[in-house]
Amino acid sequence: MTAQPTSPQFKQNATRALADAQLQRALGNVRQGFIEKRAAVAAKLPEFEALRDSARDIKNHALEHLDIYLESYEKKVTEAGGHVHWARDAREAREAILAICRKAGAKTVTKGKSMISEEIGLNAALEDASITPVETDLGEYIIQLRNEMPSHIIAPAVHLNATQVESDFRRVHNHLDAARDLSEPVQLLGEARAVLRERFLAADVGITGANFLIAETGTSVIVTNEGNGDLTQILPRVHIVIASIEKVVPTLDDAAQILRVLARSATGQEMSVYTTFSTGPRRPEDADGPDEYHVVILDNGRSSMLGTAFQDMLRCIRCGACMNHCPVYHAVGGHAYGWVYPGPMGAVLTPSLIGVDKAGHLPNASTFCGRCESVCPVRIPLPKLMRHWREREFERHLSPATVRSGLAFWGFFARRPALYRLATRVAMAGLGWLGRDKGKFASLPLAGNWTDYRDFPAPQGGTFQSQWKQRRQGAAK
Amino acid sequence: MSNGLGAREEILRTIRRSLGVNGQERPRVDGARDRLERSPKGLVPERGQLPPAERVALFRAQAEASFATVDEVDTAADVPASVADYLRRNNLPARVRLAPDPRIAAMPWGQTALETSSGRSDGGDLIAVNHAFGGVAETGTLALVSGPDTPTTLNFLPDYAIAVVSAKDIEGAYEQLWDRIRQRYGKGQMPRTVNWVTGPSRSGDIEQTLLLGAHGPRSVHIVVVRD
Numbered sequence: 001m002t003a004q005p006t007s008p009q010f011k012q013n014a015t016r017a018l019a020d021a022q023l024q025r026a027l028g029n030v031r032q033g034f035i036e037k038r039a040a041v042a043a044k045l046p047e048f049e050a051l052r053d054s055a056r057d058i059k060n061h062a063l064e065h066l067d068i069y070l071e072s073y074e075k076k077v078t079e080a081g082g083h084v085h086w087a088r089d090a091r092e093a094r095e096a097i098l099a100i101c102r103k104a105g106a107k108t109v110t111k112g113k114s115m116i117s118e119e120i121g122l123n124a125a126l127e128d129a130s131i132t133p134v135e136t137d138l139g140e141y142i143i144q145l146r147n148e149m150p151s152h153i154i155a156p157a158v159h160l161n162a163t164q165v166e167s168d169f170r171r172v173h174n175h176l177d178a179a180r181d182l183s184e185p186v187q188l189l190g191e192a193r194a195v196l197r198e199r200f201l202a203a204d205v206g207i208t209g210a211n212f213l214i215a216e217t218g219t220s221v222i223v224t225n226e227g228n229g230d231l232t233q234i235l236p237r238v239h240i241v242i243a244s245i246e247k248v249v250p251t252l253d254d255a256a257q258i259l260r261v262l263a264r265s266a267t268g269q270e271m272s273v274y275t276t277f278s279t280g281p282r283r284p285e286d287a288d289g290p291d292e293y294h295v296v297i298l299d300n301g302r303s304s305m306l307g308t309a310f311q312d313m314l315r316c317i318r319c320g321a322c323m324n325h326c327p328v329y330h331a332v333g334g335h336a337y338g339w340v341y342p343g344p345m346g347a348v349l350t351p352s353l354i355g356v357d358k359a360g361h362l363p364n365a366s367t368f369c370g371r372c373e374s375v376c377p378v379r380i381p382l383p384k385l386m387r388h389w390r391e392r393e394f395e396r397h398l399s400p401a402t403v404r405s406g407l408a409f410w411g412f413f414a415r416r417p418a419l420y421r422l423a424t425r426v427a428m429a430g431l432g433w434l435g436r437d438k439g440k441f442a443s444l445p446l447a448g449n450w451t452d453y454r455d456f457p458a459p460q461g462g463t464f465q466s467q468w469k470q471r472r473q474g475a476a477k
Numbered sequence: 478m479s480n481g482l483g484a485r486e487e488i489l490r491t492i493r494r495s496l497g498v499n500g501q502e503r504p505r506v507d508g509a510r511d512r513l514e515r516s517p518k519g520l521v522p523e524r525g526q527l528p529p530a531e532r533v534a535l536f537r538a539q540a541e542a543s544f545a546t547v548d549e550v551d552t553a554a555d556v557p558a559s560v561a562d563y564l565r566r567n568n569l570p571a572r573v574r575l576a577p578d579p580r581i582a583a584m585p586w587g588q589t590a591l592e593t594s595s596g597r598s599d600g601g602d603l604i605a606v607n608h609a610f611g612g613v614a615e616t617g618t619l620a621l622v623s624g625p626d627t628p629t630t631l632n633f634l635p636d637y638a639i640a641v642v643s644a645k646d647i648e649g650a651y652e653q654l655w656d657r658i659r660q661r662y663g664k665g666q667m668p669r670t671v672n673w674v675t676g677p678s679r680s681g682d683i684e685q686t687l688l689l690g691a692h693g694p695r696s697v698h699i700v701v702v703r704d
Contacts, residue, residue, distance in 0.1 A: 026684070029684055029685040030685070033685050034685075045522060045524075046522070046523070047520055047522045047523070050520055051520055051522075054519050054520050058519070061512070064496065065505065065508065065509040066492050066496070067489050067492045067493050067496070067498075067500050068500070068505070068506060068509040068510075069509060070488075070489065070492075071489070072509070072513060076665065080667070086484040086485040086488055087484060088484045088487060088488060092484055136692065137682070138680045138682040138683070138691060139680075139682035142682070142683075155681065155682060155685070156682070157682050157683070158682075158685065160683075161684060162683050162684050165683055185683040185684060185686045185688060186688050188683055189680060189683065189688045189690070189691060190690075193690065193691065193692060196692065197600070197692070200692075201600055215513060216513050216516060216665055217665055217666065217667045218667075219667055225678070225679050225680060225681070225691065226678055226679065226680050226691035226692045226693065227633050227678040227691060227692045227693025227694070228691070228692040228693075230629070230632075230633050230672070230693065231633055231634070231692055231693070234629050234630060234633065234670070235630075245488065245492070250509070250512045250513055250516075251512065251513060251516040251517075252516065252655045252658070253516045253517065253518055253519055253651075253652050253655055254516075254519065256519070256650075256651035256652060256655065257519040257520065259651070260522070260651075267681070269543075269675075270539065270542075270543070270616045270617075270675070271543070271616035271617075271618055271673070271675040272675065273543070273674065273675050273676050273677070273678060273679060273693070274672065274673070274674060274675075274678075274693065275618075275672075275673040275675075276670060276671070276672050276673070277667060277670065277671040277672075277673075278669065278670055279667040279668070279669060279670075280669060281669065282623070282669050283623075283624075283668070283669055285624075285625040286623055286624060286625060286628075286669055287577070287596070287597040287623075287624070287625055287626075287627075287628035287629075287630075288597045288623070288628045288629055288630045289623055289629060289669045289670060297488075299488045299491070303488055303491035303492045303495055304491060304495055305495070306492060306495035306496050307495040307496055307497060308495075
């Protein structure tokens, strides 16, 4: 698997996704569960909104002092007996990891869930070096068997149904009894647990990501529900952490503040099952733990986002709430976005990391409904940042001719208010009259891309401007 | 360092250039140093600030809401009988792996019918007993540390993980736990691993169905010692 983007084909990807019945059924699991669970757990903590402010402020402070905290962090890791490796780009990160694995004589590497690993295309690099990477998060394991990218940053296999997982397990676990019953999800989980347990015990190196790096103590933090990230790091002789520069926070207390909003925003849990703070290799007297501890710190374009409007995006703690609440994500799923990061956060981050020329479609795939920003635990102004990308795309003449001529057509009217009012009044009245029986249109000329997937509501009453005028007059009286 | 100093220096230089700083500005450096030294607490929710008795009750309620089970005993000497009773209730074999911890070693395991052994786990143990460093009431979270006496493998490899925690070590909020970690290990120092554990292992990766017992323990049982 590589991190080769298909983002330039977003429209084709989306069209295919909308017609994919399996995918649409699986996406039904996203549209409700995550949203209800988050709302319920947020309602149970009166300080939740204030904690979001606190988390935002801590990340802002950390980013404003990033060089200082990275240096403090590095010093503490080294003091604890660990090693820090800096990587400007994906290639340097892959090389650093391969060098450590080769030195350890690694044949098998177990992996905890890491989006950075996807970003740098690590599995393909390991395979090319004849080292077998084994993803151990259940969702990541499933998509590795299918040679797919994750379709969600915290639920990588959310685009699949249990029957698809069953057929993959039957195909790959062919040493097991073909007559076994795998009709229930719990049986699938049990089989994965047994197969992966052997892999955990046999691995030479374990690679995890990091939710946070703590400058105060030189600690890396992972948050999981399965415990796979822990078995990945305590059993092999070597533990490698791969993390990007913006993961650093000042203190243990700062991490605690952010942890209070992370799980609640992500899965709607009060707390994830396992939050693990790792500092250096095992101490000489320790009963267990890895002999070597390495951290690979990746930049890959992030340092250039500082000082720009996109600095806000570096606050992201990868909870997935924005995509869980996004009507576009609900409709097309994560793969349509064509690279590692889907949904609203991907629509902002991907153009920064791979270029707006390749990912310009993504910030356009938004209705600007604002739900993403309203649930973001660190209050990233995602719609505003998507609008920045649209402006840049337009300025650089990257928008397609149809978009530019459409905007020019609209601009002609917008600059002539009397004509604009007349034209919209006539058009709305006409559409309203045509749709007066059903109140909606199942098909409309020139709007097939809309009406193929949902009805177009017939206008009722006057235009927005005339209603606004009436309301203002009503309020004045 | 496999990439030499080039990558490090260039990343730090780009960060400083993007932020419009040279890295030497006193107020800025002092601001960061001050935060590292003072480690300000931030906002601690009200539920994390309860008096001790209510704290244990909240810890218990929150742990049970995360599908852990909890028993309370009066003294450390009551722990072995409580563990034996838990195993009997769940039809589990009377064989446990114990953490080589002096507090656990001092308990009267010989007064039960349990077959015990001591040390880290290599994956062959069904049931293990470890001693927690503490707990956090606000979310019913156990805090366990690595060390010679408290192997981390006991928290993850067995199917049934049992943790003993003293009521006096149950803090209201995470911040108080960090204070105790700093007292024990020194400011800026940590053991190799601190594990926060909130209930048994689980996954929702198949059709968002919550299933317990993913890779870690299928069951987490907590024995709170009141004395």
